[in-house]
Amino acid sequence: MSLPILYSLQNCPYAMRARLGLLLAQQAVMLRAVVMKNKPAAMLAVSPKATVPVLVLDDGTVIDESLDIMIWALHQSDPLDLLHRNEPEAYPAMLALIDIHDTVFTSALSKYKYAVRYHTDNEVELRRQCAVYATMLESHLSQHAYLIGDKVSLADYAILPLIRQFSRVDRQWYLQAPLPHLRNWLNKHLQDQRFAKAMAKYPQWLETNEEFLFGHAD
Incomplete structure (x- = not known):
C-alpha cells in the first residue's frame, strides 16, 4: 500500500x-x-x-x-493522548484556543511582522494586539504546565509554530515582556528532539x- x-x-x-x-x-x-x-x-x-x-x-x-x-x-x-480522550471537555477547549490563535492572533501577527520590517507607525498597536493573546496563554501557563492543563495536548503543538514566529519579530521586546511562563513553554518545546x-x-x-x-x- x-x-x-x-x-x-x-x-x-x-x-x-x-x-x-x-x-x-x-x-x-x-x-x-x-x-x-x-x-x-x-x-x-x-x-x-x-x-x-x-x-x-x-x-x-x-x-x-x-x-x-x-x-x-x-x-x-x-x-x-494529545486529544485527551478521557476528558470530554478538553477537546473543545483546545479547539477554542486554537481558533482564536488562527483568526485574531495570526491576523495581528502578519501585520505586526510587516510593521516591524518597514517601521510603520502602528507597530506598537499591532504588537499590543498580539500581546493580548500571548498574555492569555501566559495566564494559562501560570496555572498549568501546558495550555490545557498539566498534560501536553494538540493545542500546544498547534499553537507553537506561530508563537515561535512571534518571539522573533522583536526579540528584545519579547525577552523583557512579562511572559516568563510562555518563554519557558516555548523554549521547552523548541529544545525537544521532536x-x-x-x-x-x-x-x-x-x-x-x-x-x-x-x-x-x-
Missing part, C-alpha cells in the same frame, strides 16, 4: 504544524519538499489554493489545512525527484 504524500515547506509555520502532527501521531508519509516560488504542478492539481501543507492520502483524499492534518493524524494514532526532527531540511522535490520517508515511528 502506498503512503500518503505530504507537500511541505521547511520554514512555513503551518507546514511545521502538519509535520509535528504527523510525527506525534507516528504517521508515515512521503515528504515532498517545495518552495513557493516554484510550486509543483502535481500539488496545484490536487490543491488549487496553492499553499502548503498539502496531504494526499492513498485513496486520493486531499487535506490542505494544517490543523485538519494534525487532527486526521491523531485520529489514526495518538500515543501521547521539534528538531520536524525542522529537518530536505532537498527540493522538483530538483531531485526524491521523496523522503517522514513521520514513522523510530
Whole structure:
C-alpha cells in the first residue's frame, strides 16, 4: 500500500504544524519538499489554493489545512493522548484556543511582522494586539504546565509554530515582556528532539525527484 504524500515547506509555520502532527501521531508519509516560488504542478492539481501543507492520502483524499492534518493524524494514532480522550471537555477547549490563535492572533501577527520590517507607525498597536493573546496563554501557563492543563495536548503543538514566529519579530521586546511562563513553554518545546526532527531540511522535490520517508515511528 502506498503512503500518503505530504507537500511541505521547511520554514512555513503551518507546514511545521502538519509535520509535528504527523510525527506525534507516528504517521508515515512521503515528504515532498517545495518552495513557493516554484510550486509543483502535481500539488496545484490536487490543491488549487496553492499553499502548503498539502496531504494526499492513498485513496486520493486531499487535506490542505494544517490543523485538519494534525487532527486526521491523531485520529489514526495518538500515543501521547494529545486529544485527551478521557476528558470530554478538553477537546473543545483546545479547539477554542486554537481558533482564536488562527483568526485574531495570526491576523495581528502578519501585520505586526510587516510593521516591524518597514517601521510603520502602528507597530506598537499591532504588537499590543498580539500581546493580548500571548498574555492569555501566559495566564494559562501560570496555572498549568501546558495550555490545557498539566498534560501536553494538540493545542500546544498547534499553537507553537506561530508563537515561535512571534518571539522573533522583536526579540528584545519579547525577552523583557512579562511572559516568563510562555518563554519557558516555548523554549521547552523548541529544545525537544521532536521539534528538531520536524525542522529537518530536505532537498527540493522538483530538483531531485526524491521523496523522503517522514513521520514513522523510530
